[in-house]
Amino acid sequence: MVANTLFGGRDPYAAGRPTMITGSPVRIGVVDTGIAQPQHPFLNDGVSGDPEPDDLDENLRGHGTFVTGVVLLNAPGAEVRMRAVVSETSGKREDEQVAEAIMELVGEVDLINLSFGGATWEHTAPPALQEAIETALSQEVVVVAAAANNASPLRNYPAALPGVISVGAATADGRVAEFSSFGSWLTVYARGEDVKGPYQAGWATWEGTSFAAATVTGRIAWLMAEKHLSAQVAADQLLSKCREITVHDVNGERTAKYLV
Template sequence: MEAAARWTAAAGDCGADGIFRVRLSPGVDVCDLAATLRDRGHRACPNHVLTGQPLFFGGPASRPFPAGPLTAPPSGEGPVTVAVLDTCLSAHPWWRERPWFLERRQEAEPPDSDGDGERDAQAGHGTFVAGLILRGAPRARLRPLRALDGHGVGDEAGLLRLLALLRDDPPQVLNLSFGGHSFDDRPSPLVREALAALPGTAVVACAGNTASDRPFWPAALPGVVAVGALDAAGRARAPFSAHGPWVDACARGEWLASAFLEEEPFGGYARWSGTSFAAAAVSGVIAALTAETTPARAVARVLDPRRDGRIDDLGTVVPLPG
């Protein structure tokens, strides 16, 4: 804090160990200051915006579409916990009576969090993600935590706070169906350190709907499974998917069906596209394997190109169950 004091208008603890969020004085360029502080050996970065990935950065469909009812995943709970940092979850019939949902720390996701009379742009994003994870790992215990608002927007300060909470009881799998670019295309040192503090957790993140090879964080961090999207046939890159040597795996990300809000016209089910959802599906595959082995070995099995092949700049192909 002392290093940035003369440029600071206000500061506050963001809820993560030793990390402060600073509001700069008028006229101070946040990117220039962050670069200067880093050059002087300080851990500093702009508080980058993070977004869910069905809508922004040139995402595919502008909205989810209603789908017919889907068969509910089998009930019961196993030994694997998947933390889902997202828009939180609605009280969907697939899980509203499951112990992990009844024990949740946060309220269920409202469809209109800002009270403007319209469904939020990404309302149901977390519910859709959770449904995909359970379709792959029906007995997983989910731990939903709200990292994004109803419009799919969050920031790194909020992510750091949630990652600090997870350290007390680390999940086996962590799904991050959001992300963003950084001002200098380098990762946030604070997010990198926070994820490194979860060494026994398999971290899965979406590669972004940018249709580019520009690194998308936190997916592009070493040790994070970065997931791109395949088209509806599961054979080629979806046109919106990010790509590049930093992408580790790919799965179908177009027109996936999953749990959704019960409000009309959806009735609890939708089809949606995006790398957010390819990542969630891969998290489900990893969680199912983790029930029989360690998270690290489960990731190694999923990323083994000898199983289902590999696509240049999209990584290992991961077939989805069903």
């Protein structure tokens, strides 16, 4: 799914952006498609890691850059380390690539953002992926994952793994987006429609749980820096202050957390 609307010009969030993180930056790992080259000017010197492959599928092109941009729009000055996991020439399954990327980041970062996911025939996470995330959580790394865009209550991984902050997409007025996964297994909803971010040489709007997750990651990072908190304490505080919204799913009406 490519970006909905492309537009050039200046940073659309130049006014009203959160305070720049100063001092020791928060370290965020992003496992995604890589950083598009040449690197977008908004992605500052704090962004490092794998470039986007030249042969990346058109529907995925720019995804890693956009996700990183959304993180930084919510936590300007944070340090982002990108690990690309879309190689078709490595001979490894995608879940194995993701697991290796997570393990590389453990010990280097405070937060890991995973803006992708999917269901499995067995309704369980691939063992390598589950083990890597359990390792990250045991090292006090907070893991945030997108719930998926399948408009279904079916559990998606890695978001549905215990301990992961699973993020669904909502509209600006706090309704679950039509495309978003839903269900009691989700931790929180955040805005996932008409999200603005860096794309190609300019800016764009995009929709998806990918960008709702990136927003949550960025907000946790900003709170860590602003209040000198650990990643887990910052995440707990952020979630405790979320607004409650009414959602409807297979079990009827219930309340859910919505990050305003």
